[in-house]
Amino acid sequence: MKNTFTFLILFSMCVITTTLISxxxxxxxxxxxxxxxxxxxxxxxxxxxxxxxxxxNLYGNFVFEVNEITKDISANGSLIAYLERPAGENNSQRWSxxxxxxxxxxxxxxxxxxxxxxYGEGIIRISLQSKTDVRPMAKVLKGKKIKITIIN
Numbered sequence: 565m566k567n568t569f570t571f572l573i574l575f576s577m578c579v580i581t582t583t584l585i586s587x588x589x590x591x592x593x594x595x596x597x598x599x600x601x602x603x604x605x606x607x608x609x610x611x612x613x614x615x616x617x618x619x620x621n622l623y624g625n626f627v628f629e630v631n632e633i634t635k636d637i638s639a640n641g642s643l644i645a646y647l648e649r650p651a652g653e654n655n656s657q658r659w660s661x662x663x664x665x666x667x668x669x670x671x672x673x674x675x676x677x678x679x680x681x682x683y684g685e686g687i688i689r690i691s692l693q694s695k696t697d698v699r700p701m702a703k704v705l706k707g708k709k710i711k712i713t714i715i716n
Contacts, residue, residue, distance in 0.1 A: 605632055607712045611690070611705045617698060624698040626690040626705070630683075632714055638685040641716040645681040645688070648709040659711050662690075677701045681710075688712065 609628050617624035633643070646659035663680035677694040679701065690710065692698040 603716050605714045605716075607632065607714070609688070609710045609712065611708050611710060613706065614692070614698075614702045617702070621697040621699055622694055624692040624702055628688045628690075628710075629686060630688050630712070631686060633683055633686055633688070635685045637714060637716050638683070641714060643681075643683050643688070644713045644715070645690075646711040646713075647679075647705075648711065650708070679705070 607630065609630075611626055614624045615627040637643075645662045647662060647664055649655070649658045649660055651657040663678060665678055677692065677698060677700075679690065679692050682689050682691065688710075690705075692701050692705075694701065
C-alpha cells in the first residue's frame with residue numbers, strides 16, 4: 565500500500581512537471597517576429613492660418629497632408645505631437661506635448677481654450693475648441709512649429 569501511494573505521488577509529480585515544462589518556451593521563435601526593423605521618423609510642420617473655423621468661432625482646425633502616415637501606420641503605428649515653445653529671455657526653446665489647455669488665455673475675460681491633435685492615413689489635424697472664440701488661440705499658434713514623431 566505504501567509503495568502504491570509513493571508511486572502515485574511520483575507519477576503525479578512527473579505529470580505536473582511535464583505539463584509545466586511544456587508551457588515554457590526556451591529561445592525565440594523568429595517566425596513570430598516581424599523581420600523589419602521599426603522605422604521611426606520625425607517631421608516638423610509650421611502652423612499657418614486655420615483650415616477651418618466654425619461660424620460661431622467655437623471650433624477651428626489646421627489640417628496638414630502628411631504622406632508619411634500610411635494606412636499601415638494609421639492602423640498599427642503611433643504618432644506623438646509636440647508644440648514648439650520658442651526660446652524667451654528666461655527659457656530655452658522646448659517642446660510641449662499635445663493636448664494643450666488654455667493656450668490663448670492671456671486675459672481674464674477669455675474662456676479656457678483647448679488644442680488637441682488627431683491623425684489618420686495621410687493627414688494630421690490640430691483642433692481648437694473654446695467657449696468663446698478660437699481665433700485668439702489661432703493667432704498664438706500661427707508661426708509655431710509642430711514636431712511629429714511617427715512610431716512604426
